[in-house]
Amino acid sequence: MLLRTLFRTIAALLVAVSGYSQSTATEGETVLVIHGGAGTILRANMSPELELQYREKLAEALRAGHGILASGGTSLDAVEAAIHVMEDSPLFNAGRGSVFAHDGRNEMDASIMDGRNRMAGAVTSVTIIRHPISAARAVMEKSEHVLLSGRGAELFATAQGLEIVAPEWFWTERRWKQLQDALRAEQNPAAAANLTPDAEAFVDHKFGTVGAVALDSRGNLAAGTSTGGRTNKRWNRVGDSPIIGAGTWADNRTCAVSGTGHGEFFMRWVVGYDIAALMEYRGLSVKEASELVINDKLKKAGGEAGAIALDSKGNFAMPFNSAGMYRGYIRSDGIPRVAIYGEDERPASPPAQEAP
């Protein structure tokens, strides 16, 4: 038992150091990689209890998706299941943990893509759908469209029998407090300096998207992304998460990608598809391509960002140019590996692993 824990701790530290895994999966092996948002995530602002909550929820999402992959399920199902766990958690800026827009509403966006055929679906500015990722999937599978927005998307999701909830379902005190902080900071920028550590830990208000990419036992890739957008956003702003090619991409011939970060940069740099194009047209590996886009192109442009990218051989990368990114992966061995901070800030405590 002690040896097992030690082994896993070392493996997890290696992953935390390298930040990615480049090893090729064996035939039929499955991989699920997830993120829970990138941003100014610093140990100094995070209590051990809160960190543990994040680690455990990431591991739960990984196990949910892995359960599907292990029983021969599809990468699409695994992506959806992993994102459901994060959408239902108030920890992440998606579904129930969504941040508030300027008018006090929770407006959510999501998208999903099937690597077999580039089929894709997305919804934007929805307010009453419990699992926006499932609404995106319904758009992909039950309509001839790619993107539905606002009330129309909600009517479509309702007609498809998706779970509809009252807008209050998405109300959480922490996120409400963040909006009040943001509104006060607008009135009085000096007030922003007086935020409590707990509030600061959540002041990833620009960046808190969740996402998943998966490779199933048949070698098919899928990707999905879900978000509550930005705290205090106005004018029905739409970010990159529902944009195919920006926040989400999947094509078996190249890779599956989900992004998190400053959405406007993801849109202007077409991040998801650019990673794929660098692989297809330049012959870069999934690690080289995603590192180039996140840590070179976007960094130079000033866009704080992270992404997860997975190819159809099981190679993946989790680059980010921010202080941290909630992230993790699970292979056929069924052991979830999770990390939060950057390479030089590796966690002292062992990462969450499989359930006891």
Next chain:
Amino acid sequence: MLLRTLFRTIAALLVAVSGYSQSTATEGETVLVIHGGAGTILRANMSPELELQYREKLAEALRAGHGILASGGTSLDAVEAAIHVMEDSPLFNAGRGSVFAHDGRNEMDASIMDGRNRMAGAVTSVTIIRHPISAARAVMEKSEHVLLSGRGAELFATAQGLEIVAPEWFWTERRWKQLQDALRAEQNPAAAANLTPDAEAFVDHKFGTVGAVALDSRGNLAAGTSTGGRTNKRWNRVGDSPIIGAGTWADNRTCAVSGTGHGEFFMRWVVGYDIAALMEYRGLSVKEASELVINDKLKKAGGEAGAIALDSKGNFAMPFNSAGMYRGYIRSDGIPRVAIYGEDERPASPPAQEAP
């Protein structure tokens, strides 16, 4: 006078045959290329009077943009001016000629991009903004966002002082009749066979976007696209026109692109950015790249489509895989050249030229 007309007719025929121009502009030369939608545009369904109206309006849009370029104006201003002309014309599916959604409303999308710095702006599902392309530009220049949607976008545009009109401004009898035809066809598919020729000429209901790409005398590229979407669309469907990288792209290092056609394919094939990526990563010319995407990739996928693409040397292409595409260009010589049908259906009458 006769010689001049003859010369221009021959030149126009050559352009109609080649479908593009590959010649390089001289230093400081300006180019403006526009489209008014691609689709099943057949001479058999088009009256000479209607064809003349299209040709004259395309020429008017070209002259409006060229006037700006010729006096040292920017490519962004030229793109916006050319699109204004088409947005104000009931001939095109944008602005005043927008098709009706299922619920009897006109819902418009637009986007614009600056090739100097990849700045971009877009609006979707707006119903009261006379010139959606100008709202997209305001998003780019006056907000920190790329994409605003629905009521939020309208409030933003109103606050920016853009021209607001009653939704009735966008009501036109032809488009209303198209919606009624589409609704009847839904109830009774056999009725679709009984459409009048005039109605058929306008049954480009899937594809009627307008767009422009321009190169100004300082060598800067810009691109813009504006659309009313699809007749009888439901659920606030959003197509490719407001999606940066799909319907619109501009980067001085590669090209400026505006697309028209089956929007869902443009989104899944990331058409605008793919043309740029093929140029940057594979070294293809703007003609090779745009032909590959429109006439190979999208054609194989089953996506009816057209695009205009212009590089910073003044080379451009206007490929389409549909029966026709309303299109035209104007160089520093100030002579607008327009075409409608495919290469093998070249117009018998001389295209519209400069104003008398």
